[in-house]
Amino acid sequence: MALSAVRAPKIxxxxxxxxxxxxxQGMVALQNVDLDVSANEFVTLVGASGCGKSTLLRIIGxxxxxxxxxxxxxxxxxxxxxxxxxxxxxxxxxxxWLRVMExxxxxxxxxxxxxxLTSSEVEAASGRADALxxxxxxSNAADKYPNQLSGGMQQRxxxxxxLLPRPQVLLMDEPFGALDAQTREVMHDLILHxxxxxxxxxxxxxxxxEEAIYLGQRVVLMAPRPGRIDTIYRVPLPAxxxxxxxxxxxxxxxxxxxLQRIRETSGMKTDLELLEKLSHSVSISSxxxxx
Amino acid sequence: xHNFSFSRPARRPAWFAVRGQIGRREYWMxxxxxxxxxxLLWWSLSASGLVTKVFMPGPADVWNRAVLWFREDxxxxxxxxxxxRVVAAWGLSALIAIPLGLAxxxxxxxxxxxxxxxxxxxxxxxxxFIPLVMLWIGITEGSKIAIIWIGTxxxxxxxxxxxxxxxxxxxxxxxxxxxxxxxxIVSLVLLxxxxxxxxxxxxxxMGWAWxxxxxxELVAANSGLGYAILRAQRFLQTDKIFAGIIxxxxxxxxxxxxxxxxxRKAFPWLYLR
Ligand SMILES: Nc1ncnc2c1ncn2[C@@H]1O[C@H](COP(=O)(O)OP(=O)(O)OP(=O)(O)O)[C@@H](O)[C@H]1O
Ligand SMILES: [Mg+2]
Numbered sequence: 001m002a003l004s005a006v007r008a009p010k011i012x013x014x015x016x017x018x019x020x021x022x023x024x025q026g027m028v029a030l031q032n033v034d035l036d037v038s039a040n041e042f043v044t045l046v047g048a049s050g051c052g053k054s055t056l057l058r059i060i061g062x063x064x065x066x067x068x069x070x071x072x073x074x075x076x077x078x079x080x081x082x083x084x085x086x087x088x089x090x091x092x093x094x095x096x097w098l099r100v101m102e103x104x105x106x107x108x109x110x111x112x113x114x115x116x117l118t119s120s121e122v123e124a125a126s127g128r129a130d131a132l133x134x135x136x137x138x139s140n141a142a143d144k145y146p147n148q149l150s151g152g153m154q155q156r157x158x159x160x161x162x163l164l165p166r167p168q169v170l171l172m173d174e175p176f177g178a179l180d181a182q183t184r185e186v187m188h189d190l191i192l193h194x195x196x197x198x199x200x201x202x203x204x205x206x207x208x209x210e211e212a213i214y215l216g217q218r219v220v221l222m223a224p225r226p227g228r229i230d231t232i233y234r235v236p237l238p239a240x241x242x243x244x245x246x247x248x249x250x251x252x253x254x255x256x257x258x259l260q261r262i263r264e265t266s267g268m269k270t271d272l273e274l275l276e277k278l279s280h281s282v283s284i285s286s287x288x289x290x291x
Numbered sequence: 292x293h294n295f296s297f298s299r300p301a302r303r304p305a306w307f308a309v310r311g312q313i314g315r316r317e318y319w320m321x322x323x324x325x326x327x328x329x330x331l332l333w334w335s336l337s338a339s340g341l342v343t344k345v346f347m348p349g350p351a352d353v354w355n356r357a358v359l360w361f362r363e364d365x366x367x368x369x370x371x372x373x374x375x376r377v378v379a380a381w382g383l384s385a386l387i388a389i390p391l392g393l394a395x396x397x398x399x400x401x402x403x404x405x406x407x408x409x410x411x412x413x414x415x416x417x418x419x420f421i422p423l424v425m426l427w428i429g430i431t432e433g434s435k436i437a438i439i440w441i442g443t444x445x446x447x448x449x450x451x452x453x454x455x456x457x458x459x460x461x462x463x464x465x466x467x468x469x470x471x472x473x474x475x476i477v478s479l480v481l482l483x484x485x486x487x488x489x490x491x492x493x494x495x496x497m498g499w500a501w502x503x504x505x506x507x508e509l510v511a512a513n514s515g516l517g518y519a520i521l522r523a524q525r526f527l528q529t530d531k532i533f534a535g536i537i538x539x540x541x542x543x544x545x546x547x548x549x550x551x552x553x554x555r556k557a558f559p560w561l562y563l564r
Contacts, residue, residue: 063464083470092459097483097560107469110479145560158465165469 008075009036010169010201011060016069018055018227028226029055033069035220035229037203039168042195044216045205046258048266052227053205054173060203061087061171073169083107086167088158088175094146100157101142104129107165125164132160135194152183159191163198172204176211185243188214192241209258213251214241221258223265230265233258348530353537356530360519370538373504373516376432380439380507381500384447385493392451392489397481406452413445418506425510435507435515442503447496454488455481487558494550501543 018030029052037043045053058064059071062081071078073085081087094103102109108125111117117125133139136156146154155175162170176184192215195202206212212219213235223230236250245251306313313321330350336342337349344352360366394401395409420441428434458481466480508517516535523531555562 061464061468063467081464081467081470083468085468087464087468089461089465091461093461093465095462095480095484097486097558106466106479110466110469110471110475113475113479145563147560148563161465162468171468 010039010041010074011035011037011203012070012072012075013056013060014070014072016056016059016066016071018052018059018064019067030059030066031226031228033227033229035232037201039201040199042202042204042215042217043220044212044218045203045220045222046207046209046212046262047222047230048224048262049207050227051222051224051266053222055227056222057087057171057173057203057205060169061085063087083165084167085169085171086162086165088155088162088170088172090174090177091151091154093158094154094161096146099143099145100138100149101129101133103146103157104132104161104164106161129160129164132163135197136160136190150183152179152187155179155187156190159194163194163200166198168201170198170200170202172202174205174207177207184208184211189241189243191215209255209262210246213237213254213258214246219254219258221261221265224267231261345527345529348533352530353533356528357534357538360531360534364519366538369514369516369519370542372514373508373539374542376435376507376515377439377497377500377504380436380503381443381493381497383436384440384444384496384500388444388447388451389489392448393455393477393482393485395448395452396455396485397477402452406449409445409448413449417442417503421506421510430511434510435512438507438510439500439503442506443496443500446499447492450492450496451485451489454485454492457488458484487554487561490550490554490557494547494554497546497550498543501539504539 013033013035016030016033017028020027020029033056035043045056047053055064059066060073060078062078062085095106098106105125108117108122108129112122133142136159138153138156138160141149141153141157146157149157159175176187179187188211191202194200204212204215206215209219216235217239219233219235220229221231221233222228233254235254237245237248305311333347334350337344337347337352348356357366360369391405395405396402417438421438424434424437424441428437462480462484463476466476471479504515505517505520508515509521512518516539520532520535523529523535
């Protein structure tokens with residue numbers, strides 16, 4: 001019994017359903033979503049655009065409520081956003097009027113605002129902020145304003161800020177979606193490093209299948225219309241990842257499989273067929289002259 | 292020969308690059324040209340004698356009239372009372388519009404309750420309220436301020452609400468996931484995030500307040516720049532009308548520059564890079 005209590009999943013989703021009722025009709029964004037994420041697990045979510053990845057993440061974060069079903073953290077129902085679940089968005093989440101260090105310490109400022117912190121805790125927090133600044137390679141940027149930083153640096157600040165209050169769950173919605181390929185690779189190894197250090201549970205949404213496999217211990221593939229979980233893949237790579245693994249045969253095989261499945265579920269295939277048909281039919285210019 | 296001219300790196304971007312940059316010196320040169328050329332055109336038109344002085348007095352006439360006004364007709368007094376009316380009405384607007392706009396931009400029920408109403412009132416011409424204001428407030432200093440207030444307040448509320456609504460959702464939700472309460476989101480996120488835009492709104496509405504000045508001073512005033520302009524019309528003192536209009540323009544320009552300087556001082560992070 002004790003053992004099963006220890007092994008209880010960090011995040012449990014039970015028959016989660018989400019309907020956005022625009023104009024009475026009701027848009028089913030999520031249907032019958034069941035998912036368990038264990039403590040200190042790194043799970044990535046992929047799937048065609050509009051399949052409900054962000055919605056699912058936001059439901060776990062408490063920013064959106066489930067129309068039906070249960071969302072449990074450590075067995076307790078989620079009632080709203082809370083500091084046990086930090087969220088990192090794609091952009092515009094930094095406070096441009098605060099310097100980097102002030103952004104990172106924002107959660108402490110909230111606590112201090114309520115007198116919840118003793119002075120020794122404040123000191124410990126600034127020690128942690130310094131440590132995070134170092135880990136994130138931001139030591140020289142502490143006194144800069146966000147709009148003086150590159151996109152990659154800004155996301156590092158956002159991640160450091162999310163990590164400061166030691167959240168147990170880190171929810172990331174395409175955090176590197178706006179970065180170039182090289183910066184993204186650096187960020188991948190950084191986030192894996194942080195994952196190892198912080199022992200957080202991470203749910204990570206991305207469009208990029210390679211990113212999903214490289215980072216995740218499991219890749220959850222979602223399908224649209226209605227949004228649902230299609231397949232869950234266990235990534236056959238050792239816990240300690242390395243950039244070279246991206247060329248390993250099992251990595252490439254899994255990538256091919258997932259991409260194929262995304263295409264099948266997204267309805268993209270019919271578009272491709274349509275294109276194929278078009279290119280085989282009479283050329284556009286001759287169509288025009290006939291008309 | 293041609294090859295050279297093509298391979299040479301562009302040394303400076305073209306003047307008319309879309310959203311391009313020009314140097315500080317060029318900027319002020321152009322600004323000066325933009326101000327001096329109309330002045331020259333005006334001067335040459337009046338000096339040519341094509342138009343009688345009653346219709347178009349020359350710059351010298353206007354200047355002389357302004358000096359006379361200053362010496363004998365208490366120009367500074369007129370400026371003082373007009374600035375007071377405008378600033379009082381505008382300040383009163385801001386005092387109510389900022390908290391109200393913040394509430395409308397933050398809470399959907401407040402928006403539903405007040406925004407359509409405000410939208411409705413702002414289309415009513417402020418001038419048409421003059422008889423009502425006279426009836427309710429009487430011919431006092433208050434009635435002039437009230438008319439300027441009616442002209443600016445409703446616009447200001449809607450603009451402040453929009454400034455607050457423009458704060459990116461991600462900034463609000465980030466605070467929520469860090470456990471921020473509602474009041475903390477308002478005071479630590481919405482307000483600081485919207486402040487620069489609100490200051491811009493204050494600057495723009497200050498300009499509108501001045502446009503209502505002349506209308507307000509129609510209301511049985513016996514002092515002020517607007518009043519002086521209206522009285523000059525009765526005596527066909529076209530040069531005084533010109534002088535009054537130009538003085539209002541100069542005050543506006545000065546206030547606008549003050550606001551811009553304040554903006555740069557208060558929000559330095561917007562001007563980095
Ligand atoms: N606030 C909302 N109101 C109404 N419909 C919404 C809302 N948010 C999301 N939806 C709809 O729910 C569906 C899922 O949206 P969601 O943003 O979760 O998809 P996604 O998988 O994150 O897509 P993307 O990959 O493009 O980010 C979409 O069809 C979207 O239009
Ligand atoms: Mg999304």
